[in-house]
Amino acid sequence: MMPHVTLPPRPASPLDPLVAPEVADALAAGRPVVALESTLLAHGLPAPRNRATASALEDVVRAHGAVPATVAVLDGRPRVGLDAEALDRICAGGVAKLSMRDLGVAAGLGLDGATTVAATAWLAAAAGVEVFATGGLGGVHRGARETWDVSADPATLARTPVAVVCSGVKSILDVGATLEVLETWSVPVLGFGTDAFPGFYRRDSGVPVPWRVDSPADAAAVWRAHRATGGGLVLAQPVPVDAELDADLHDRLLADGLAMVAARGIVGKDVTPALLEHFHSGSDGASLETNIALVTANAALAAQLAALL
Structure with missing residues (x-):
């Protein structure tokens, strides 16, 4: 008889x-529990509004009966739930932007980093958190037919059991192509109280949603059924009416911003931060207020969804 060996x-x-x-x-x-991403804080909002927004989002989640769990990487260690000191570090600037491919690099080198939608969703699921609130998903960039510039978000959600509450995808992306990719990856998209897929700064991207729900209870019922597949779900809520960015201003800033990144040769993960900054500066801060309003509304809806689950 082989001796018993304790490994x-x-x-x-x-x-x-x-x-x-x-x-x-x-x-x-x-x-x-509701997960919150940190790239919004480190790379999407300027100081000091980013730190104030970090606290405000956590307060909104608590006000609706859930526990907030902001996600980031500090000293190479992924964190699900940050204290005040950790939020200060993330909002101070100079931290890396981490998608799924970057998590191992940051962990191996002991780096600080803010997590994107893909990385946040994956780490949240690893901790057992199944609801996540953010601003807008990443997706297919304009011109991806030539550049192959497609965010990791859709593919990650396909294999990560998390319900993501967002305001659609950022309007700087190819919205129709992004919805096609989400369909390919079998990620269901629900419009919350809308038949139109939201366009981040705008309530209507011009593309319809595949499915509509009109209450958190209906969204919870769909998620309870879908999570058995092992994949994620998108619950898309339009920006509040009174916070929507003016259509003419939005279209002008988008056209100018796309021309700017092309002229400067900005590519890859640097495109979104550059365009968001262009919107913020070109709108005299109006887009910043829109961004904060929509992510705050999404945090509230996510907390309601989590409470029902």
């Missing part, structure tokens, strides 16, 4: 997230 435990993966005590307690007790 040492398998080392934890460097990508196993460190879950904040409040978040861990809520998950253990079955209380609602």
Whole structure:
């Protein structure tokens, strides 16, 4: 008979997230938790509004009965749930922008980084969080037929069991192509109270949504059924009416911004931050207020959804 041998435990993966005590307690007790991304804070909003928004989003989630879990990487360790000091570090600037492909690099080199939609969703799911609020998804960039510039968000959501509450995809993208890619990856898209897919700064991107729900309860019912597939879901809520960016201003800034990034040779993950900054500066801050309003509304809806689950 072979002698019994006790093997040492398998080392934890460097990508196993460190879950904040409040978040861990809520998950253990079955209380609602909402994940929040950090790229919005580090690369989408200017200081000091980014830090104020970080606190405001967490307050909104709490006000609707859920526990907030902002996601980031600090000193190479993924975190699900950040304290005030960690939020300060993320909002101070100078941190990397981390999508899925970058998580192992950041962990291996001990870097600080803000997580995109794809990385946030994956880390949230790894911690057991199934609802995530953000501003807009990444997707297919204009001109992708030549550049192959497609965000990791759709493919990651296809294999990550998280319901993402957003305001559609950023209007700087090819919206129709992005919805086609989401369909290819079997990611259902629900319009919340709308038949039109939201366009981030604008309530209507000009493209219809495949499905519509009109209550958090209906969204929860769909998610309960869909999560058995192991993939994610998109719940798309338009920006509040009173915060929508003027259509003529939006179209002018978009055209000028696309010309600007082409002229400067800006490509890849640097395109979105450059265009968002162009919108912020060119609209005298109006787009910033729109961005904050829509992500705040999404955090509230996500908390309601999480509470029902």
